[in-house]
Amino acid sequence: MTSQMARQVTPQGSPxxxxxxxxxxxxxxxxxxxxxxxxxxxxxxPEPAPGQFTMMYAFGVGEVPISVSRTGPVLEQTVxxxxxxxxxxxxxxxxxxxxxxxxxxTGWELDSARGRDLVIAAGGIGLAPLRPVVxxxxxxxxxxxxxxxxxxxxxxxxxxxxxELDEWRARGAQVEVTADRPAPGWTGHVGLITSLAGxxxxxxxxxxxxxxxPEVMMRVTAEAFIGLGTPAADVRLxxxxxxxxxxxxxxxCQLGPLxxxxxxxxxxxxxAVPLMTVREL
Amino acid sequence: xxxxxxxxxxxxxxxxxxxxxxxxxxxxVRDEAIVLAELDSIDRLPYGWGVRLSPGGYRLxxxxxxxxxxxxxxxxxxxxxLHRSRVKLWEATRTEDGFEVKDQPPAPGxxxxxxxxxxxxxxxxxxxxxxxxxxxTDPSYAARRDGAFIIAVNCTExxxxxxCASMGTGPQAGPGYDLALTELTGEDGPRYVVDVGTDxxxxxxxxxxxxxxxxxxxxxxxxxxxxAADRMGREMPALSLRDLMADSLDAAxxxxxxxxxxxxxxxxxxxxxxxxxRVTDTTDLSGDHAERWQLWDSCFDPDFxxxxxxxxxxxxxxxxxxxxxxxxxxxxxxxGSSGCVGCGRCIVWCPVGxxxxxxxxxxxxxxxxxxxxxxxxxxxxx
Numbered sequence: 267m268t269s270q271m272a273r274q275v276t277p278q279g280s281p282x283x284x285x286x287x288x289x290x291x292x293x294x295x296x297x298x299x300x301x302x303x304x305x306x307x308x309x310x311x312p313e314p315a316p317g318q319f320t321m322m323y324a325f326g327v328g329e330v331p332i333s334v335s336r337t338g339p340v341l342e343q344t345v346x347x348x349x350x351x352x353x354x355x356x357x358x359x360x361x362x363x364x365x366x367x368x369x370x371x372t373g374w375e376l377d378s379a380r381g382r383d384l385v386i387a388a389g390g391i392g393l394a395p396l397r398p399v400v401x402x403x404x405x406x407x408x409x410x411x412x413x414x415x416x417x418x419x420x421x422x423x424x425x426x427x428x429x430e431l432d433e434w435r436a437r438g439a440q441v442e443v444t445a446d447r448p449a450p451g452w453t454g455h456v457g458l459i460t461s462l463a464g465x466x467x468x469x470x471x472x473x474x475x476x477x478x479x480p481e482v483m484m485r486v487t488a489e490a491f492i493g494l495g496t497p498a499a500d501v502r503l504x505x506x507x508x509x510x511x512x513x514x515x516x517x518x519c520q521l522g523p524l525x526x527x528x529x530x531x532x533x534x535x536x537x538a539v540p541l542m543t544v545r546e547l
Numbered sequence: 548x549x550x551x552x553x554x555x556x557x558x559x560x561x562x563x564x565x566x567x568x569x570x571x572x573x574x575x576v577r578d579e580a581i582v583l584a585e586l587d588s589i590d591r592l593p594y595g596w597g598v599r600l601s602p603g604g605y606r607l608x609x610x611x612x613x614x615x616x617x618x619x620x621x622x623x624x625x626x627x628x629l630h631r632s633r634v635k636l637w638e639a640t641r642t643e644d645g646f647e648v649k650d651q652p653p654a655p656g657x658x659x660x661x662x663x664x665x666x667x668x669x670x671x672x673x674x675x676x677x678x679x680x681x682x683x684t685d686p687s688y689a690a691r692r693d694g695a696f697i698i699a700v701n702c703t704e705x706x707x708x709x710x711c712a713s714m715g716t717g718p719q720a721g722p723g724y725d726l727a728l729t730e731l732t733g734e735d736g737p738r739y740v741v742d743v744g745t746d747x748x749x750x751x752x753x754x755x756x757x758x759x760x761x762x763x764x765x766x767x768x769x770x771x772x773x774x775a776a777d778r779m780g781r782e783m784p785a786l787s788l789r790d791l792m793a794d795s796l797d798a799a800x801x802x803x804x805x806x807x808x809x810x811x812x813x814x815x816x817x818x819x820x821x822x823x824x825r826v827t828d829t830t831d832l833s834g835d836h837a838e839r840w841q842l843w844d845s846c847f848d849p850d851f852x853x854x855x856x857x858x859x860x861x862x863x864x865x866x867x868x869x870x871x872x873x874x875x876x877x878x879x880x881x882x883g884s885s886g887c888v889g890c891g892r893c894i895v896w897c898p899v900g901x902x903x904x905x906x907x908x909x910x911x912x913x914x915x916x917x918x919x920x921x922x923x924x925x926x927x928x929x
Contacts, residue, residue, distance in 0.1 A: 281683045282636045282826070282839065283648045307645060325639065325646045326830035326837045348855040363645025507859065508852050510826045513683035516844070517823030518851060520873065522793075523880030528681070544796045546865035 281513055284323040284365020285311050287341075289358045295426045299346045299391065300356040301335060304364065311366050313337060315373035316398030317504060317532045321512045323365030324354035331509040333395035333531070334369065337402070344394035344426065370512040372532045374399050374476050374502060383411040383468035385496070387487045389418045389459055389479020393426045395504055395531070396478050404437040411473075413439040414466035418459030418483065421445055422452045440467050459483060463490035470494035477535075478504040481542050488535050501535035505542075522547055552741045552752055553760035554728075557615070557661075560698075561589040563754045564659040569696055572628055573661035574621065579607055581621040583628070586661070593618060594737075600706040600780070600891065602900030612732040616662055619706025620890040624667050624819030625660055629695065630674055632843045634687045636826075641835040653690035663699045663724065665717030666709075666890040670819030671697070672723050676882050677822050687841070696747065699724035703771040707780035708891030710904055714783055716888045718775040726751070729768035740768040781891060781904045784911050788885065792876025795910045796868065804906060805864035807899050812845035814893035814901075815870065820886045823851070846870050871903060 291303035314320065314334040322343065323329045328351040336342035347356040358364055376399050384403055388396050396415075403410050415434060419425050422445050431441050442462045444455035455462060459479070466473075475491045477484045488501045507519040507526045519526040522541040524533065541547055554560060564571050574581045575591040581598060584591075592615040599606045600619060610617055639648045663671070675692065678685040702711070702718035711717030720727045725748035729740045740760050743749050815821040825844040830837045844851060847866050852859035860866045878886035887903075894902045 280636060280650045280686055282841070283650050284639075286645050286648075288645070323828075325641065326828070326834055328828045329826065361644070365646070365648070506854065508854055510824070510844075513685075514681045515678055515683070515685055515822065515824065516826065517846065518825070518844075520869070520877070520881075522872075523877040525881055546860050546862060547796065547869075 281367065282511070284321070284329070284367050285309060286363050287366050288363050289360050292358065292360055295344060295428075296424055298348075298356070299344060299426060301342055301344045301427075302355070302358065302364075303336075304341045304343065304366070307363060311368055314341070314369035316376060316402055317373035317395055318369035318371050319395070319512075319531060320366045320368035320370065321509070322351075322355050323367070324351055324358065325363070325365070327351050327354040329365075329367075330355065331370075331512065331527070333504070335394040335397045337398045344391070344397075346391050368512060370527050371530055374504075374532050376402055379474035379500075380409045381411065382500075383470075383473040384413045385416065385466055385468055385470075385473045385475040385491060386414065387416045387418075387459060387475060387477045387479075387491075389483035389487075390420065390424055391426070392477075392479035392483070392504070393417055396476055397427060399476055400434055400439065404434060404439060407438050412468045414468050414473075415439050415441045416459055416462045416466060416487075417441070417443045418462070418479065419443065419445050421447050422449050422454070442466070458486070460486050460490045463487070463494060470496045473500065475501045477501065481505075485539065485542060488539070492535075498536050499534065502532055503535055503538050504531045505533055505538060506531065550743055550749075551760040551765050552743070552757040553764060554739045554741055554755075554757055556589075556736070557592070557739065558589050559755040560751070561586070561661075563751050564661075564696065566754070567696075567751065569657050569659035571659045571661055572625075574616070574618070576607065580605060581607070581618050583621065583623045583625065592616075592662075597704065598706060600708045600895050602708070602894050602902050603897055604900070605895050613736050614704070614730055614732050615737060616664075616700045616728070616730045617704035617732075619702075619704065619709050620664060620666065620819075620892050620895075622817060622892070622896060624670060624817065624890070624892065625663060626670075626674070626819050626821075628656070628658055628660065629671065629691050630678065630685075630688050630822060631691070634841045636687075636839040636841055638839075639837045641837075646837070653686040655694050656691035657694040658691065659696040659698065661698045662728075663697050663720075664702055664890070665699065665720040666702075666711045666714075666888040667819050668697065668699050668720050668723050669716040669888045670890070672721075673820045673882070673884060673886060673888070674822055676884070677820075680882070696751075697724045697726075699727040699744075701727060701729040701768070701772045703730065703775050705775050705779050706891060708894040708902075709779050709889065710781040710783050710891060711889035712776040712779045712782075713785065714885065714887055714889035719772050724748070729772060731764055731768055731771070738764070740764055781889075781894070781902070783887075783889065783904050784908050786911060788875040788907065789877075789879045791907070791910055791914060792872040794914060796872070798910055798913050800906065800909045800913050801864045801868045803909070804867050804901065805862065807901055808863050808867045809898060810847045810849075810863045810866055811898060812847040813896045813898065815845040815847060816843070817892040817896045818874075819888060819890060819892070820874075821845075825851075846873070871906065874903075875907070
């Protein structure tokens with residue numbers, strides 16, 4: 267599956283010009299969410315770090331910021347169809363070509379958490395940008411203490427990456443899933459993701475927490491771990507705002523002092539929370 | 548480069564700029580306003596015209612001294628010439644198994660900007676920082692900026708809505724000009740003391756053989772610029788605007804502004820530093836040809852902050868707060884300076900005359916009252 271072609275550096279040109287990537291695989295995650303495997307048609311973009319995003323372009327339709335859900339030799343991005351552009355991106359079939367710009371933004375900086383326990387807490391599609399953290403931590407399992415992956419979904423049908431959660435467990439991660447609204451046959455946890463906080467088999471005081479999901483979910487989850495003893499300085503969130511350029515020029519992704527494309531999307535909890543608590547900032 | 552020279556008229560300077568291949572852009576009277584446009588003759592300068600400014604008001608008035616630059620900022624800044632309102636970024640064509648993108652090479656400009664007021668000179672430096680000073684450079688802006696020759700004009704005639712002195716951006720031109728003029732009026736018409744900022748500026752003056760300035764004229768020019776600082780029609784309250792904005796996010800004053808603000812976005816269009824753009828992708832009817840354009844955008848458009856869940860800043864109140872707190876506050880965090888240069892355009896061109904110096908003073912007073920109330924509460928409980 268992986269191209270053995272040596273990666274070329276992006277040709278010099280406008281940072282606004284999409285670089286063609288071919289979809290080599292499309293996997294339906296849920297009714298509205300798809301994971302695409304992408305290979306460069308010719309030149310490649312630089313390798314994204316876990317937590318970074320690209321601007322994905324569907325020819326003739328438009329461009330959207332989408333986080334990278336697998337980094338390294340295989341590039342994957344997981345997209346939920348919520349508008350015209352994301353519907354077109356999700357509908358791209360293997361063999362067809364999309365455009366990518368990037369990667370942009372700050373990453374999770376997993377290396378700074380070496381030797382620590384890891385809490386990886388995701389709400390819904392928020393698991394996509396956290397998956398590279400899980401995969402990278404499991405690939406270097408001995409570098410970290412205990413690893414807890416906590417996933418909250420609205421319904422069991424909204425769970426992503428269902429085919430690999432058991433593998434994550436087998437490779438040494440605790441994976442817990444909770445559904446807000448269970449469906450017939452669901453035997454797992456029921457409730458908000460905060461109800462899983464106590465079940466995380468980590469030492470909260472020596473854990474680093476990586477949290478991504480809706481803003482309310484991130485706040486309450488972060489507060490739950492801080493309540494259990496995780497230092498606030500060791501909690502990181504991934505934020506989302508309207509983005510048009512990814513380059514720091516268009517002004518759309520401002521959240522107070524932050525340009526999310528440049529200063530985010532991954533932001534320390536202590537920096538993010540005073541901004542998230544102001545309505546309509 | 549530190550020589551001070553003098554010109555009795557601007558005709559030779561204009562001719563030298565044209566010989567050097569520059570398109571000369573400068574102020575001229577059109578549609579009852581002093582606009583910036585290409586000058587096909589130096590006679591197009593607004594000799595003998597001034598302006599009368601007020602919140603929501605702009606009128607030309609006659610002057611009897613024949614001055615070309617004795618008018619405050621007009622409806623445009625230099626922004627349309629450097630950070631263009633519509634830029635084609637690329638076009639793409641569908642191929643058998645994908646698409647091919649053809650970059651639009653930036654259109655180089657070779658513009659001489661004649662009559663850049665100190666506030667606007669600072670505004671250009673601020674846009675330089677935003678569009679070329681980060682990790683990524685806007686190619687269109689950079690190409691036009693690199694080719695620009697700047698002739699600043701020290702301000703001797705601030706308007707009723709001007710407050711550059713309190714923003715530290717004028718009336719004396721800061722760095723960044725090739726040449727800086729100070730206009731002196733007299734019975735023989737205006738003459739100009741010229742400061743040289745760059746080698747390129749010196750070369751142009753060599754070409755026309757400008758004379759060394761008369762010391763008396765230099766002294767008078769400096770004195771008139773100094774005196775202009777005391778004749779500003781407005782003043783920005785002297786305090787840390789960055790702190791005031793950060794501490795005022797929940798102020799009641801925003802509700803008051805929202806009662807008046809039409810959310811029209813005029814302030815963002817006339818602001819010389821507002822840089823926001825949107826990216827628009829289009830296709831032709833065949834679906835085989837696509838283009839991407841970058842267009843000016845405004846944070847007053849509800850769609851500006853749209854996410855799949857809705858608009859983040861749905862209320863007019865939140866959009867005005869975003870504009871003002873960004874301009875005066877978070878701009879420091881993002882780009883290392885204030886985003887306001889005190890030109891007063893947003894006051895003049897606001898259809899309902901919202902005056903940011905008044906709004907800032909109100910926010911300051913509200914913060915002071917809140918602090919007093921908190922202190923009183925402390926004492927009564929303590």
